[in-house]
Structure formats: structure tokens, C-alpha cells
Amino acid sequence: MAKIANIPIIDISGDDQTRVAKDLVEAAIEHGFVYIKNTGEDIPAEAIDGAFEISKRLFEAPLSEKQACTIQKNNRGWSGMNYETLDPANQRVGDFKEAFNFGSFLHHRAQQPLPPSITADEARISAFRDLCYQLSLKLTTLLGHGLAVDPPTFFTSAHERARGPSGTILRFLRYPPRSALPSTAAATAEDVRAGAHSDYGSLTLLFRLRGQPGLEVLLADGATWAPVPVVPPGAEGDAAPPVLVNVGDLLSYWTGGLLRSTVHRVVFPRGEREGDGGVVVEGEGDGAAMRYSIAYFCHPFGGAELGPVPSERVRGYKGGLAEGNPYAERRVMTADEHLKMRLKASYAQLYEEKDKAKEEA
Ligand SMILES: O=C(O)CCC(=O)C(=O)O
Numbered sequence: 135m136a137k138i139a140n141i142p143i144i145d146i147s148g149d150d151q152t153r154v155a156k157d158l159v160e161a162a163i164e165h166g167f168v169y170i171k172n173t174g175e176d177i178p179a180e181a182i183d184g185a186f187e188i189s190k191r192l193f194e195a196p197l198s199e200k201q202a203c204t205i206q207k208n209n210r211g212w213s214g215m216n217y218e219t220l221d222p223a224n225q226r227v228g229d230f231k232e233a234f235n236f237g238s239f240l241h242h243r244a245q246q247p248l249p250p251s252i253t254a255d256e257a258r259i260s261a262f263r264d265l266c267y268q269l270s271l272k273l274t275t276l277l278g279h280g281l282a283v284d285p286p287t288f289f290t291s292a293h294e295r296a297r298g299p300s301g302t303i304l305r306f307l308r309y310p311p312r313s314a315l316p317s318t319a320a321a322t323a324e325d326v327r328a329g330a331h332s333d334y335g336s337l338t339l340l341f342r343l344r345g346q347p348g349l350e351v352l353l354a355d356g357a358t359w360a361p362v363p364v365v366p367p368g369a370e371g372d373a374a375p376p377v378l379v380n381v382g383d384l385l386s387y388w389t390g391g392l393l394r395s396t397v398h399r400v401v402f403p404r405g406e407r408e409g410d411g412g413v414v415v416e417g418e419g420d421g422a423a424m425r426y427s428i429a430y431f432c433h434p435f436g437g438a439e440l441g442p443v444p445s446e447r448v449r450g451y452k453g454g455l456a457e458g459n460p461y462a463e464r465r466v467m468t469a470d471e472h473l474k475m476r477l478k479a480s481y482a483q484l485y486e487e488k489d490k491a492k493e494e495a
């Protein structure tokens with residue numbers, strides 16, 4: 135069985151906040167990933183359960199309801215099977231997943247079409263998105279302190295809603311098992327549920343369900359994939375699995391590569407893969423079930439500039455931006471410019487269709 139990634143679990147409610155901030159920074163440097171112990175204080179287990187229940191209802195809604203909300207260039211809405219390709223250089227077909235992106239809400243009202251099956255839940259989705267936002271702000275503040283950025287609130291103030299619109303997205307995801315794929319769209323042994331990628335925002339919060347593994351991180355050697363268990367050793371007794379947090383490209387830019395925007399992917403359960411003897415990661419996978427996850431991609435306001443922040447630690451770091459991230463070489467000016475570049479690469483169809491329409495007009 136593949137060795138699991140050695141990602142630490144941090145309890146951010148600890149009394150010694152200086153220690154918490156330091157531990158968080160070290161995890162972000164070494165792994166780019168950290169588990170935040172779920173004490174229920176930031177995001178209650180019931181709120182997570184509720185969000186997954188809405189997600190299930192959304193994906194089970196009639197196709198026509200979802201299609202009416204098809205994803206637009208504003209990155210909001212529904213994308214169907216194989217529509218997004220997170221690793222276009224290496225994937226034969228798009229990701230084997232379905233997703234629904236929620237942009238910002240105004241007074242708990244969505245600013246985008248929603249499938250009628252979930253419109254009654256609009257305020258609950260908005261409230262969940264707000265909980266994710268508040269936790270993200272706690273984390274950006276801790277990172278600011280841990281890195282002794284001048285001022286330590288630097289990252290957090292770039293995320294204040296008053297600064298302007300941001301690319302922040304709450305995303306529901308559903309990955310079908312191989313057995314649910316039509317024979318015309320069968321997955322080969324090499325196919326993945328989500329291609330290798332780093333995240334486009336500053337921080338990502340990821341919620342997963344027990345018994346639904348599949349996420350893997352690329353280790354620092356640039357060659358080894360390590361599974362990231364939903365419930366890591368030490369968290370078995372907690373009310374809910376820890377929230378998995380990872381550094382996105384923007385925090386990596388802001389810190390000149392000191393914080394790692396680690397490449398990751400989602401694979402089909404190993405037991406379902408051809409020729410590997412039915413090994414199931416962490417003994418909890420049910421290869422015949424749908425896999426659900428929820429990601430909160432936190433972004434600063436669109437005009438935020440992504441140059442290195444004032445911090446001795448960042449200044450003293452000579453490593454450069456992460457290897458293995460093809461975008462890391464490029465210096466980008468603002469959060470908005472960066473997001474547009476990444477979306478264009480992963481939604482070829484959406485951008486081609488629109489460009490063609492423009493040419494024909
Ligand atoms: O579903 C997961 O576990 C991870 C999804 C992911 O990495 C993403 O959507 O960016």
C-alpha cells in the first residue's frame with residue numbers, strides 16, 4: 135500500500151497562538167497542506183453534514199436543471215463529466231467529475247442561477263460559505279503572524295470583502311465510480327478523477343467524507359504520489375474529520391515560493407484500478423460509491439498584487455517558486471489576471487466555444 139502523506143494536524147484553538155502560527159507556517163512550508171482539527175468551533179459538524187446533503191440533492195437533480203446553470207466565464211455554475219481538465223498536458227480526457235461553483239451571495243441571495251432543487255437552501259449555502267470565509271481569515275492572520283509580515287494582517291486585509299469582488303468559490307464536487315460510467319465513456323487505468331494541479335487561490339479548505347479516499351499529493355521529490363487520508367492517524371475520535379487546508383498559488387507568489395502550492399490530484403479507488411490487486415487505500419474506500427467533496431477556494435480581491443510581502447523570512451528565502459507548477463515561473467500582476475489565465479487553461483471548451491462565436495459574429 136502506498137505510504138500516506140505525513141501532514142500534521144493542528145488545533146488552531148490552542149492557548150498558545152504564537153505556537154499555532156509557527157506550526158501552521160512550518161506545515162505550509164514543508165507540505166503545503168495541513169489538517170485543521172475539527173473542534174466544531176469554526177465549522178460545526180452539522181453545517182458540514184448539511185452542506186453535503188444539499189450537494190447530494192443538487193447532483194441528483196434532473197440534468198436539465200443542472201444544464202440550465204452551466205458554468206460561465208465568471209466561473210459560476212455547473213460543469214458536467216469530463217468538462218474541466220485540470221492537467222491538460224497529461225490527460226487524455228477531462229476530469230471524471232461533476233462540479234457546481236457558487237460565487238458570492240448578496241444578503242444570502244445567490245448572484246447566479248441555481249437549480250430549483252436547491253433554491254430553498256440558498257441561505258444555508260451562503261451561511262456555509264461565510265463560515266469558510268471566517269476560518270480562512272483566521273488562517274491568513276495566523277500565517278501573517280507566523281511569517282512576521284509587516285503588518286501581520288497583510289494577507290487578511292487583502293481578503294476583506296470591502297476591497298472589492300474576488301474569485302472566491304464554494305464548490306460542490308461529485309465523482310462517479312468506474313462502474314457508473316457509461317461504456318461509451320469508460321475510464322482507462324491511467325484516467326483520473328481530477329488531474330494533477332495546484333490550486334488557483336490563496337488557500338483552499340477541503341471537506342471530505344469518511345470512506346471516500348482518492349486525494350493524493352505529489353511529494354517534494356516530484357515523483358511520488360502519497361494518499362491523503364480523510365481521517366489521519368490521531369483524528370479517529372473527533373466528531374468530524376479535520377478540515378484539510380492547502381496553500382494555493384497566490385500565497386506561494388506572495389511568499390516567493392516559501393509557502394508551497396503543492397500539486398495534488400484525485401484518483402479512482404485503487405481497488406478499482408486494473409492490475410493492482412485490489413488494494414484499497416486506508417481500508418475505507420468503497421469503490422462502487424459516488425465520492426463527494428466540498429472545496430472552498432479562497433481568493434483575495436481581484437486587484438490584489440502578488441509580489442513578495444514585507445517579511446524577513448520571505449526575503450531570506452532563496453528557493454524560488456515551487457517546481458512542478460508550470461505557472462509558478464510566470465510573474466503575474468494581480469489575482470484577477472492570474473485566475474483568468476488558469477481558467478482558460480482548464481476549460482478549453484468554454485473558451486473555444488465563446489471565441490468561435492465571437493469570430494462568427
Ligand atoms: O475532491 C478532492 O478531494 C480535491 C479536489 C481538488 O483538488 C480541487 O477541486 O481543486
Ligand SMILES: [Fe+2]
Pocket residue numbers: 331332333398
Ligand atoms: Fe485542488
